Amino acid sequence: MDFFSTLYYRTKKVLKSLKMYLAIAGPGLVVMIADNDAGGITTYAATGAKYGYHLIWFLLILIPVAYYVQEMTVRLGAVTKRGHAEAIFESFGAFWGWFSLLDLMVVDWLTLVTEFVGMTSALNIFGVPPWLTVAGVIGLMGIIVLNGRYWTWEKIALGFCLLNLVYVPAAFMVNPSVKEIVGNGLIPNLPGGLNNDLFFLLMANIGTTIAPWMLFFQQSSVVDKGLQEKDIKMGKADTLFGAIITVAVAIFIVVVTGTLLHGVPIDDAATAARMLMGINHFTGALLAIGLFDAGLLGAICISLASSWAFGEIFGWAHSLNTNVKQAPWFYASYFFTLITAGIVPLIPGAPLVLITLFVQVVAVTLLPAALVFLILLLNDRKTMGEYANTPLQNWITGGIVVAIIILSTMYGISALFPNVFK
Amino acid sequence: MRIIKQFSEKIREINARYARPKVEMSRAIKFSLTGLRIYLFVLVVLLLYKFITLIPAGK
Numbered sequence: 001m002d003f004f005s006t007l008y009y010r011t012k013k014v015l016k017s018l019k020m021y022l023a024i025a026g027p028g029l030v031v032m033i034a035d036n037d038a039g040g041i042t043t044y045a046a047t048g049a050k051y052g053y054h055l056i057w058f059l060l061i062l063i064p065v066a067y068y069v070q071e072m073t074v075r076l077g078a079v080t081k082r083g084h085a086e087a088i089f090e091s092f093g094a095f096w097g098w099f100s101l102l103d104l105m106v107v108d109w110l111t112l113v114t115e116f117v118g119m120t121s122a123l124n125i126f127g128v129p130p131w132l133t134v135a136g137v138i139g140l141m142g143i144i145v146l147n148g149r150y151w152t153w154e155k156i157a158l159g160f161c162l163l164n165l166v167y168v169p170a171a172f173m174v175n176p177s178v179k180e181i182v183g184n185g186l187i188p189n190l191p192g193g194l195n196n197d198l199f200f201l202l203m204a205n206i207g208t209t210i211a212p213w214m215l216f217f218q219q220s221s222v223v224d225k226g227l228q229e230k231d232i233k234m235g236k237a238d239t240l241f242g243a244i245i246t247v248a249v250a251i252f253i254v255v256v257t258g259t260l261l262h263g264v265p266i267d268d269a270a271t272a273a274r275m276l277m278g279i280n281h282f283t284g285a286l287l288a289i290g291l292f293d294a295g296l297l298g299a300i301c302i303s304l305a306s307s308w309a310f311g312e313i314f315g316w317a318h319s320l321n322t323n324v325k326q327a328p329w330f331y332a333s334y335f336f337t338l339i340t341a342g343i344v345p346l347i348p349g350a351p352l353v354l355i356t357l358f359v360q361v362v363a364v365t366l367l368p369a370a371l372v373f374l375i376l377l378l379n380d381r382k383t384m385g386e387y388a389n390t391p392l393q394n395w396i397t398g399g400i401v402v403a404i405i406i407l408s409t410m411y412g413i414s415a416l417f418p419n420v421f422k
Numbered sequence: 423m424r425i426i427k428q429f430s431e432k433i434r435e436i437n438a439r440y441a442r443p444k445v446e447m448s449r450a451i452k453f454s455l456t457g458l459r460i461y462l463f464v465l466v467v468l469l470l471y472k473f474i475t476l477i478p479a480g481k
Binding site: 078089091092093094096097099255313345365368369372376377380410412413416417 | 432437438440441442443444445450451454455457458461462465466468469472
Protein backbone atom coordinates (compact mmCIF):
# COMPACT_ATOMS: atom_id res chain seq x y z
CA MET A 1 0.00 0.00 0.00
CA ASP A 2 2.90 2.28 0.95
CA PHE A 3 4.52 1.57 -2.40
CA PHE A 4 1.40 2.58 -4.35
CA SER A 5 0.84 5.76 -2.37
CA THR A 6 4.52 6.77 -2.87
CA LEU A 7 4.25 5.96 -6.58
CA TYR A 8 1.04 8.02 -6.86
CA TYR A 9 2.60 10.95 -5.01
CA ARG A 10 5.78 10.88 -7.10
CA THR A 11 3.88 10.56 -10.41
CA LYS A 12 1.70 13.51 -9.45
CA LYS A 13 4.80 15.53 -8.56
CA VAL A 14 6.49 14.68 -11.87
CA LEU A 15 3.33 15.54 -13.83
CA LYS A 16 3.04 18.85 -11.98
CA SER A 17 6.68 19.71 -12.76
CA LEU A 18 6.15 18.70 -16.41
CA LYS A 19 3.07 20.91 -16.62
CA MET A 20 5.03 23.82 -15.16
CA TYR A 21 7.89 23.16 -17.55
CA LEU A 22 5.58 23.12 -20.56
CA ALA A 23 4.13 26.48 -19.50
CA ILE A 24 7.59 28.05 -19.19
CA ALA A 25 9.37 26.18 -22.01
CA GLY A 26 10.04 28.21 -25.11
CA PRO A 27 12.77 30.85 -25.06
CA GLY A 28 15.58 28.38 -24.29
CA LEU A 29 14.38 25.72 -26.71
CA VAL A 30 13.71 28.16 -29.55
CA VAL A 31 17.00 30.05 -29.23
CA MET A 32 19.07 26.89 -28.97
CA ILE A 33 17.44 25.08 -31.88
CA ALA A 34 17.43 28.24 -34.00
CA ASP A 35 21.16 28.31 -33.31
CA ASN A 36 21.34 25.42 -35.81
CA ASP A 37 20.65 27.95 -38.57
CA ALA A 38 21.62 27.72 -42.25
CA GLY A 39 25.26 28.58 -41.48
CA GLY A 40 25.29 26.04 -38.66
CA ILE A 41 23.96 23.24 -40.89
CA THR A 42 26.73 24.00 -43.43
CA THR A 43 29.37 23.88 -40.68
CA TYR A 44 28.13 20.53 -39.31
CA ALA A 45 27.78 19.04 -42.82
CA ALA A 46 31.35 20.14 -43.63
CA THR A 47 32.62 18.75 -40.29
CA GLY A 48 31.16 15.31 -41.01
CA ALA A 49 32.31 15.28 -44.62
CA LYS A 50 35.89 16.26 -43.74
CA TYR A 51 36.50 14.36 -40.50
CA GLY A 52 33.80 11.69 -40.40
CA TYR A 53 32.67 10.93 -36.82
CA HIS A 54 35.97 12.06 -35.28
CA LEU A 55 34.76 15.41 -33.92
CA ILE A 56 31.52 14.26 -32.25
CA TRP A 57 33.23 14.47 -28.82
CA PHE A 58 33.95 18.16 -29.50
CA LEU A 59 30.29 18.86 -30.25
CA LEU A 60 29.34 17.26 -26.91
CA ILE A 61 31.62 19.72 -25.10
CA LEU A 62 29.57 22.54 -26.61
CA ILE A 63 26.47 21.52 -24.55
CA PRO A 64 27.76 22.98 -21.24
CA VAL A 65 29.37 25.90 -23.12
CA ALA A 66 26.07 26.94 -24.71
CA TYR A 67 24.10 26.26 -21.53
CA TYR A 68 26.28 28.27 -19.13
CA VAL A 69 26.34 31.31 -21.42
CA GLN A 70 22.63 31.33 -22.27
CA GLU A 71 21.28 30.55 -18.78
CA MET A 72 22.74 33.87 -17.62
CA THR A 73 20.35 35.70 -19.97
CA VAL A 74 17.42 33.84 -18.33
CA ARG A 75 18.41 35.09 -14.87
CA LEU A 76 19.13 38.60 -16.11
CA GLY A 77 15.85 38.87 -18.03
CA ALA A 78 13.69 37.40 -15.27
CA VAL A 79 15.20 39.60 -12.53
CA THR A 80 15.62 42.95 -14.35
CA LYS A 81 12.63 42.58 -16.75
CA ARG A 82 14.84 44.28 -19.34
CA GLY A 83 16.35 43.12 -22.62
CA HIS A 84 20.11 42.86 -23.09
CA ALA A 85 20.40 46.09 -25.12
CA GLU A 86 18.59 48.14 -22.47
CA ALA A 87 20.66 46.52 -19.72
CA ILE A 88 23.89 47.53 -21.48
CA PHE A 89 22.69 51.12 -22.08
CA GLU A 90 21.58 51.53 -18.49
CA SER A 91 24.57 49.90 -16.81
CA PHE A 92 27.47 50.97 -19.02
CA GLY A 93 26.23 54.18 -20.61
CA ALA A 94 25.34 55.42 -24.08
CA PHE A 95 28.74 54.75 -25.74
CA TRP A 96 28.69 50.99 -25.09
CA GLY A 97 24.95 50.92 -25.63
CA TRP A 98 25.12 52.42 -29.13
CA PHE A 99 28.12 50.27 -29.98
CA SER A 100 26.23 47.09 -29.04
CA LEU A 101 22.97 48.17 -30.68
CA LEU A 102 24.49 49.22 -34.01
CA ASP A 103 26.82 46.22 -34.11
CA LEU A 104 23.84 43.95 -33.37
CA MET A 105 21.87 45.58 -36.16
CA VAL A 106 24.69 45.02 -38.70
CA VAL A 107 25.50 41.46 -37.64
CA ASP A 108 21.81 40.49 -37.51
CA TRP A 109 21.13 41.88 -40.96
CA LEU A 110 24.16 40.14 -42.47
CA THR A 111 23.24 36.86 -40.77
CA LEU A 112 19.68 37.24 -42.01
CA VAL A 113 21.01 37.50 -45.58
CA THR A 114 22.85 34.18 -45.09
CA GLU A 115 19.60 32.61 -43.79
CA PHE A 116 17.82 33.70 -46.98
CA VAL A 117 20.69 32.33 -49.08
CA GLY A 118 20.31 28.98 -47.25
CA MET A 119 16.52 28.92 -47.67
CA THR A 120 16.53 29.86 -51.38
CA SER A 121 19.25 27.32 -52.24
CA ALA A 122 17.45 24.60 -50.21
CA LEU A 123 14.10 25.06 -51.99
CA ASN A 124 15.85 25.54 -55.33
CA ILE A 125 16.73 21.83 -55.07
CA PHE A 126 12.99 21.11 -55.37
CA GLY A 127 12.64 23.55 -58.29
CA VAL A 128 11.21 26.49 -56.31
CA PRO A 129 12.50 29.80 -57.77
CA PRO A 130 14.36 32.04 -55.26
CA TRP A 131 11.89 34.97 -55.60
CA LEU A 132 9.02 32.67 -54.61
CA THR A 133 10.93 31.39 -51.57
CA VAL A 134 11.73 34.93 -50.42
CA ALA A 135 8.14 36.14 -50.94
CA GLY A 136 6.71 33.03 -49.26
CA VAL A 137 9.04 33.30 -46.25
CA ILE A 138 8.32 37.01 -45.72
CA GLY A 139 4.57 36.31 -46.00
CA LEU A 140 4.78 33.38 -43.58
CA MET A 141 6.84 35.32 -41.06
CA GLY A 142 4.38 38.20 -41.32
CA ILE A 143 1.48 35.89 -40.49
CA ILE A 144 3.42 34.40 -37.54
CA VAL A 145 4.13 37.75 -35.84
CA LEU A 146 0.96 39.63 -36.76
CA ASN A 147 -1.35 37.44 -34.70
CA GLY A 148 -0.68 39.75 -31.74
CA ARG A 149 0.23 37.09 -29.17
CA TYR A 150 3.64 35.98 -27.92
CA TRP A 151 2.18 32.59 -26.95
CA THR A 152 1.03 31.80 -30.52
CA TRP A 153 4.32 32.97 -32.03
CA GLU A 154 6.25 30.77 -29.62
CA LYS A 155 4.18 27.66 -30.31
CA ILE A 156 4.56 28.12 -34.09
CA ALA A 157 8.32 28.59 -33.62
CA LEU A 158 8.40 25.40 -31.51
CA GLY A 159 6.61 23.61 -34.37
CA PHE A 160 9.46 24.64 -36.71
CA CYS A 161 11.91 23.47 -34.02
CA LEU A 162 10.30 20.02 -34.23
CA LEU A 163 10.91 19.99 -37.98
CA ASN A 164 14.62 20.47 -37.20
CA LEU A 165 14.55 16.86 -36.01
CA VAL A 166 14.34 15.59 -39.64
CA TYR A 167 18.06 14.90 -39.35
CA VAL A 168 17.31 12.09 -36.87
CA PRO A 169 15.51 9.80 -39.37
CA ALA A 170 18.01 10.91 -42.04
CA ALA A 171 20.86 9.58 -39.88
CA PHE A 172 19.09 6.25 -39.33
CA MET A 173 18.40 5.94 -43.08
CA VAL A 174 22.12 5.96 -43.93
CA ASN A 175 22.78 2.93 -41.67
CA PRO A 176 25.85 4.26 -39.83
CA SER A 177 28.09 1.93 -37.86
CA VAL A 178 27.33 2.50 -34.17
CA LYS A 179 30.63 0.82 -33.30
CA GLU A 180 32.54 3.38 -35.42
CA ILE A 181 30.55 6.31 -34.03
CA VAL A 182 31.35 5.25 -30.46
CA GLY A 183 34.94 4.22 -31.23
CA ASN A 184 35.92 7.20 -33.37
CA GLY A 185 33.53 9.88 -32.16
CA LEU A 186 33.29 9.68 -28.40
CA ILE A 187 36.99 9.43 -27.58
CA PRO A 188 38.63 12.89 -27.81
CA ASN A 189 41.04 12.95 -30.75
CA LEU A 190 42.34 15.41 -33.32
CA PRO A 191 42.31 13.68 -36.72
CA GLY A 192 45.54 14.47 -38.58
CA GLY A 193 46.83 16.66 -35.70
CA LEU A 194 45.96 20.28 -34.96
CA ASN A 195 46.46 21.82 -38.40
CA ASN A 196 44.95 24.98 -39.87
CA ASP A 197 41.96 23.23 -41.50
CA LEU A 198 40.97 21.42 -38.31
CA PHE A 199 41.44 24.54 -36.20
CA PHE A 200 39.26 26.58 -38.57
CA LEU A 201 36.49 23.99 -38.45
CA LEU A 202 36.63 23.72 -34.63
CA MET A 203 36.36 27.49 -34.38
CA ALA A 204 33.50 27.53 -36.91
CA ASN A 205 31.64 25.01 -34.71
CA ILE A 206 32.10 27.25 -31.66
CA GLY A 207 31.08 30.29 -33.71
CA THR A 208 27.82 28.65 -34.72
CA THR A 209 27.08 27.56 -31.14
CA ILE A 210 27.45 30.96 -29.47
CA ALA A 211 26.31 33.94 -31.53
CA PRO A 212 25.71 37.53 -30.32
CA TRP A 213 22.05 37.60 -31.41
CA MET A 214 21.32 34.63 -29.14
CA LEU A 215 22.11 36.64 -25.99
CA PHE A 216 19.91 39.55 -27.05
CA PHE A 217 17.13 37.28 -28.32
CA GLN A 218 16.79 35.02 -25.28
CA GLN A 219 16.85 37.84 -22.75
CA SER A 220 14.20 39.83 -24.67
CA SER A 221 12.18 36.67 -25.17
CA VAL A 222 12.24 35.92 -21.41
CA VAL A 223 11.02 39.48 -20.76
CA ASP A 224 8.30 39.36 -23.45
CA LYS A 225 7.07 36.02 -22.12
CA GLY A 226 6.88 37.56 -18.65
CA LEU A 227 9.05 35.06 -16.79
CA GLN A 228 9.54 35.89 -13.10
CA GLU A 229 12.27 35.02 -10.58
CA LYS A 230 10.30 31.92 -9.54
CA ASP A 231 10.46 30.65 -13.14
CA ILE A 232 14.26 30.82 -13.37
CA LYS A 233 14.74 27.14 -12.40
CA MET A 234 12.44 25.97 -15.20
CA GLY A 235 13.89 28.55 -17.61
CA LYS A 236 17.34 27.10 -16.94
CA ALA A 237 16.03 23.57 -17.51
CA ASP A 238 14.50 24.78 -20.78
CA THR A 239 17.89 26.17 -21.84
CA LEU A 240 19.71 22.95 -20.90
CA PHE A 241 17.15 20.85 -22.79
CA GLY A 242 17.57 23.14 -25.82
CA ALA A 243 21.38 22.88 -25.64
CA ILE A 244 21.17 19.06 -25.58
CA ILE A 245 18.76 18.98 -28.55
CA THR A 246 20.79 21.43 -30.64
CA VAL A 247 24.00 19.43 -30.19
CA ALA A 248 22.13 16.13 -30.78
CA VAL A 249 20.82 17.51 -34.10
CA ALA A 250 24.36 18.65 -35.01
CA ILE A 251 25.66 15.13 -34.27
CA PHE A 252 22.98 13.54 -36.48
CA ILE A 253 24.02 15.84 -39.35
CA VAL A 254 27.68 14.89 -38.82
CA VAL A 255 26.63 11.21 -38.89
CA VAL A 256 24.76 11.69 -42.20
CA THR A 257 27.59 13.44 -44.05
CA GLY A 258 30.27 11.44 -42.21
CA THR A 259 28.70 8.20 -43.48
CA LEU A 260 27.88 9.13 -47.08
CA LEU A 261 30.18 12.02 -47.95
CA HIS A 262 33.33 11.32 -45.92
CA GLY A 263 36.30 12.77 -47.81
CA VAL A 264 34.18 14.92 -50.13
CA PRO A 265 34.89 18.69 -49.80
CA ILE A 266 31.68 20.55 -48.84
CA ASP A 267 31.30 24.33 -49.19
CA ASP A 268 27.63 24.63 -48.32
CA ALA A 269 24.79 22.48 -47.03
CA ALA A 270 22.74 22.81 -50.25
CA THR A 271 25.58 21.24 -52.27
CA ALA A 272 25.76 18.46 -49.67
CA ALA A 273 21.99 17.89 -50.04
CA ARG A 274 22.31 17.71 -53.84
CA MET A 275 25.20 15.23 -53.57
CA LEU A 276 23.28 13.13 -51.05
CA MET A 277 20.25 13.03 -53.36
CA GLY A 278 22.45 11.29 -55.91
CA ILE A 279 23.36 8.61 -53.34
CA ASN A 280 20.17 8.35 -51.27
CA HIS A 281 17.30 10.50 -52.58
CA PHE A 282 15.28 10.68 -49.35
CA THR A 283 18.27 11.51 -47.15
CA GLY A 284 19.25 14.35 -49.51
CA ALA A 285 15.65 15.60 -49.55
CA LEU A 286 15.53 15.53 -45.73
CA LEU A 287 18.80 17.48 -45.54
CA ALA A 288 17.37 20.11 -47.93
CA ILE A 289 14.10 20.37 -45.93
CA GLY A 290 16.15 20.65 -42.73
CA LEU A 291 18.28 23.39 -44.28
CA PHE A 292 15.20 25.40 -45.24
CA ASP A 293 13.73 24.95 -41.76
CA ALA A 294 17.04 25.96 -40.15
CA GLY A 295 17.18 29.15 -42.23
CA LEU A 296 13.56 29.94 -41.40
CA LEU A 297 14.05 29.42 -37.65
CA GLY A 298 17.18 31.56 -37.73
CA ALA A 299 15.33 34.29 -39.62
CA ILE A 300 12.38 34.18 -37.19
CA CYS A 301 14.64 34.74 -34.20
CA ILE A 302 17.28 37.08 -35.63
CA SER A 303 14.81 39.60 -37.05
CA LEU A 304 13.02 39.73 -33.70
CA ALA A 305 16.28 40.16 -31.75
CA SER A 306 16.95 43.45 -33.60
CA SER A 307 13.37 44.75 -33.34
CA TRP A 308 13.17 44.01 -29.60
CA ALA A 309 16.52 45.75 -29.00
CA PHE A 310 15.46 48.88 -30.94
CA GLY A 311 12.10 48.97 -29.18
CA GLU A 312 13.78 48.80 -25.77
CA ILE A 313 16.09 51.72 -26.47
CA PHE A 314 13.79 53.99 -28.48
CA GLY A 315 10.95 53.44 -26.05
CA TRP A 316 8.60 52.01 -28.68
CA ALA A 317 6.05 49.38 -27.74
CA HIS A 318 7.99 46.22 -28.51
CA SER A 319 6.04 43.14 -27.56
CA LEU A 320 4.58 40.35 -29.66
CA ASN A 321 1.54 40.74 -27.42
CA THR A 322 0.78 44.03 -29.19
CA ASN A 323 -0.74 44.52 -32.62
CA VAL A 324 0.50 46.74 -35.50
CA LYS A 325 -1.54 49.75 -34.36
CA GLN A 326 -0.10 49.56 -30.84
CA ALA A 327 3.52 48.93 -31.91
CA PRO A 328 3.93 50.31 -35.46
CA TRP A 329 7.70 50.97 -35.20
CA PHE A 330 8.40 47.54 -33.75
CA TYR A 331 6.71 45.82 -36.70
CA ALA A 332 8.11 48.36 -39.21
CA SER A 333 11.70 47.63 -38.13
CA TYR A 334 10.93 43.88 -38.17
CA PHE A 335 9.66 43.94 -41.78
CA PHE A 336 12.29 46.45 -42.93
CA THR A 337 15.12 44.13 -41.75
CA LEU A 338 13.38 41.10 -43.22
CA ILE A 339 12.56 42.54 -46.66
CA THR A 340 15.95 44.25 -47.23
CA ALA A 341 17.82 41.06 -46.25
CA GLY A 342 15.51 38.92 -48.39
CA ILE A 343 16.15 41.02 -51.50
CA VAL A 344 19.96 40.59 -51.39
CA PRO A 345 20.13 36.93 -52.59
CA LEU A 346 17.85 37.90 -55.51
CA ILE A 347 20.31 40.53 -56.80
CA PRO A 348 22.40 39.03 -59.64
CA GLY A 349 26.08 39.06 -58.70
CA ALA A 350 25.45 40.06 -55.06
CA PRO A 351 28.68 39.66 -53.04
CA LEU A 352 27.41 36.72 -50.98
CA VAL A 353 30.89 35.36 -50.20
CA LEU A 354 31.95 38.78 -48.91
CA ILE A 355 28.77 38.95 -46.80
CA THR A 356 29.54 35.55 -45.24
CA LEU A 357 33.07 36.77 -44.43
CA PHE A 358 31.66 39.95 -42.91
CA VAL A 359 29.23 38.01 -40.70
CA GLN A 360 32.18 36.23 -39.10
CA VAL A 361 34.24 39.39 -38.64
CA VAL A 362 31.46 41.68 -37.38
CA ALA A 363 30.22 38.96 -34.99
CA VAL A 364 33.73 38.83 -33.55
CA THR A 365 33.57 42.55 -32.72
CA LEU A 366 30.25 42.18 -30.89
CA LEU A 367 30.52 38.78 -29.19
CA PRO A 368 33.36 39.56 -26.71
CA ALA A 369 31.70 42.83 -25.67
CA ALA A 370 28.27 41.20 -25.22
CA LEU A 371 29.77 38.32 -23.20
CA VAL A 372 31.86 40.58 -20.97
CA PHE A 373 28.82 42.81 -20.31
CA LEU A 374 26.79 39.71 -19.49
CA ILE A 375 29.23 38.56 -16.79
CA LEU A 376 29.60 42.07 -15.37
CA LEU A 377 25.80 42.47 -15.20
CA LEU A 378 25.45 39.08 -13.50
CA ASN A 379 27.90 40.29 -10.83
CA ASP A 380 25.89 43.41 -10.02
CA ARG A 381 24.59 42.22 -6.64
CA LYS A 382 22.56 45.37 -6.10
CA THR A 383 20.35 44.47 -9.07
CA MET A 384 20.63 40.68 -9.21
CA GLY A 385 20.46 39.95 -5.46
CA GLU A 386 20.45 36.20 -4.80
CA TYR A 387 20.50 35.50 -8.57
CA ALA A 388 23.94 37.08 -9.06
CA ASN A 389 26.75 34.77 -10.18
CA THR A 390 28.34 32.66 -7.45
CA PRO A 391 32.17 32.43 -7.37
CA LEU A 392 31.93 28.95 -8.97
CA GLN A 393 29.66 30.28 -11.73
CA ASN A 394 32.13 33.11 -12.30
CA TRP A 395 35.00 30.67 -12.69
CA ILE A 396 33.05 28.48 -15.11
CA THR A 397 31.51 31.26 -17.20
CA GLY A 398 34.69 33.36 -17.02
CA GLY A 399 36.74 30.45 -18.37
CA ILE A 400 34.20 29.79 -21.12
CA VAL A 401 34.04 33.46 -22.10
CA VAL A 402 37.85 33.87 -22.21
CA ALA A 403 38.14 30.71 -24.36
CA ILE A 404 35.34 31.89 -26.70
CA ILE A 405 36.91 35.35 -27.04
CA ILE A 406 40.34 33.93 -27.89
CA LEU A 407 39.00 31.33 -30.33
CA SER A 408 36.43 33.58 -32.02
CA THR A 409 39.05 36.32 -32.43
CA MET A 410 41.41 33.83 -34.08
CA TYR A 411 38.47 32.69 -36.24
CA GLY A 412 37.72 36.26 -37.30
CA ILE A 413 41.38 36.99 -38.01
CA SER A 414 41.78 33.77 -40.02
CA ALA A 415 38.66 34.75 -42.01
CA LEU A 416 40.31 38.12 -42.79
CA PHE A 417 43.81 36.74 -43.35
CA PRO A 418 43.50 33.07 -44.39
CA ASN A 419 47.26 32.38 -44.27
CA VAL A 420 47.99 33.90 -40.89
CA PHE A 421 47.82 30.65 -38.85
CA LYS A 422 49.39 28.39 -41.48
CA MET B 423 12.59 66.42 -42.73
CA ARG B 424 10.33 66.36 -39.68
CA ILE B 425 11.05 62.66 -39.18
CA ILE B 426 14.82 63.29 -39.25
CA LYS B 427 14.41 66.09 -36.69
CA GLN B 428 12.29 63.89 -34.44
CA PHE B 429 14.79 61.06 -34.81
CA SER B 430 17.78 63.23 -33.86
CA GLU B 431 15.82 64.60 -30.90
CA LYS B 432 15.10 61.06 -29.80
CA ILE B 433 18.78 60.13 -30.02
CA ARG B 434 19.71 63.18 -27.94
CA GLU B 435 17.09 62.15 -25.40
CA ILE B 436 18.50 58.61 -25.25
CA ASN B 437 22.04 59.93 -24.84
CA ALA B 438 20.90 62.15 -21.99
CA ARG B 439 18.94 59.32 -20.35
CA TYR B 440 21.92 56.96 -20.38
CA ALA B 441 24.68 59.56 -19.95
CA ARG B 442 25.74 58.17 -16.58
CA PRO B 443 26.46 54.44 -16.31
CA LYS B 444 24.40 52.95 -13.50
CA VAL B 445 26.79 50.18 -12.61
CA GLU B 446 29.32 50.91 -9.87
CA MET B 447 32.66 51.45 -11.61
CA SER B 448 34.84 49.08 -9.63
CA ARG B 449 38.45 48.39 -10.60
CA ALA B 450 37.44 45.11 -12.30
CA ILE B 451 34.79 46.83 -14.42
CA LYS B 452 37.14 49.67 -15.41
CA PHE B 453 39.79 47.09 -16.34
CA SER B 454 37.26 45.07 -18.42
CA LEU B 455 35.99 48.13 -20.29
CA THR B 456 39.53 49.35 -21.02
CA GLY B 457 40.44 45.86 -22.27
CA LEU B 458 37.38 45.89 -24.54
CA ARG B 459 38.31 49.32 -25.95
CA ILE B 460 41.85 48.14 -26.77
CA TYR B 461 40.49 44.90 -28.29
CA LEU B 462 38.05 46.75 -30.52
CA PHE B 463 40.67 49.30 -31.54
CA VAL B 464 43.03 46.50 -32.66
CA LEU B 465 40.20 44.82 -34.60
CA VAL B 466 39.27 48.07 -36.37
CA VAL B 467 42.94 48.62 -37.31
CA LEU B 468 43.09 45.07 -38.72
CA LEU B 469 39.88 45.65 -40.70
CA LEU B 470 41.21 48.93 -42.12
CA TYR B 471 44.50 47.26 -43.03
CA LYS B 472 42.58 44.51 -44.83
CA PHE B 473 40.60 47.03 -46.87
CA ILE B 474 43.65 49.15 -47.67
CA THR B 475 45.46 46.04 -48.97
CA LEU B 476 42.36 44.92 -50.91
CA ILE B 477 41.90 48.20 -52.81
CA PRO B 478 45.22 48.19 -54.77
CA ALA B 479 44.72 44.48 -55.49
CA GLY B 480 41.43 45.44 -57.14
CA LYS B 481 39.54 42.64 -55.38
